[in-house]
Amino acid sequence: xxxxxxxxxxxxxxxxxxxxxxxxxxxxxxxxxxxxxxxxxxxxxxxxxxxxxxxxxxxxxxxxxxxxxxxxxxxxxxxxxxxxxxxxxxxxxxxxxxxxxxxxxxxxxxxxxxxxxxxxxxxxxxxxxxxxxxxxxxxxxxxxxxxxxxxxxxxxxxxxxxxxx
Numbered sequence: 001x002x003x004x005x006x007x008x009x010x011x012x013x014x015x016x017x018x019x020x021x022x023x024x025x026x027x028x029x030x031x032x033x034x035x036x037x038x039x040x041x042x043x044x045x046x047x048x049x050x051x052x053x054x055x056x057x058x059x060x061x062x063x064x065x066x067x068x069x070x071x072x073x074x075x076x077x078x079x080x081x082x083x084x085x086x087x088x089x090x091x092x093x094x095x096x097x098x099x100x101x102x103x104x105x106x107x108x109x110x111x112x113x114x115x116x117x118x119x120x121x122x123x124x125x126x127x128x129x130x131x132x133x134x135x136x137x138x139x140x141x142x143x144x145x146x147x148x149x150x151x152x153x154x155x156x157x158x159x160x161x162x163x164x165x
Contacts, residue, residue: 013041020041023044109123121156128140
């Protein structure tokens with residue numbers, strides 16, 4: 001590769017999109033509507049290299065045209081089969097999660113002393129209430145209290161999974 005070409009290609013990455021669009025117009029002798037910097041750099045670099053080191057041979061161009069003519073290009077998406085069931089009528093299975101055996105039943109109150117304050121957390125049907133706010137998980141409650149992520153079960157000193165099972 002020529003030293004000037006190497007420098008010119010390296011300089012392309014430092015140009016703004018507006019400058020690249022002007023360079024594109026200069027190199028290709030036509031305007032572009034693209035504002036994609038990476039695409040503009042690649043196209044301009046390709047054209048500069050083709051000019052400096054030679055473009056595709058006529059034989060390669062003809063072969064590319066043959067391949068393009070023979071290609072089966074789909075211009076529209078496939079239609080759904082006539083006997084296919086519409087998606088809206090299909091049943092989706094519901095995943096049933098087992099409740100964690102360490103969790104006390106809804107209505108229970110968890111108490112924990114932290115930095116001289118005694119905290120109370122009410123176990124709800126779907127979440128936990130603490131200091132007037134509802135949290136989705138015990139870990140979220142622990143994070144709100146401590147300011148850092150920690151395991152809610154450990155923070156509230158609930159039995160470990162091995163003991164609870």
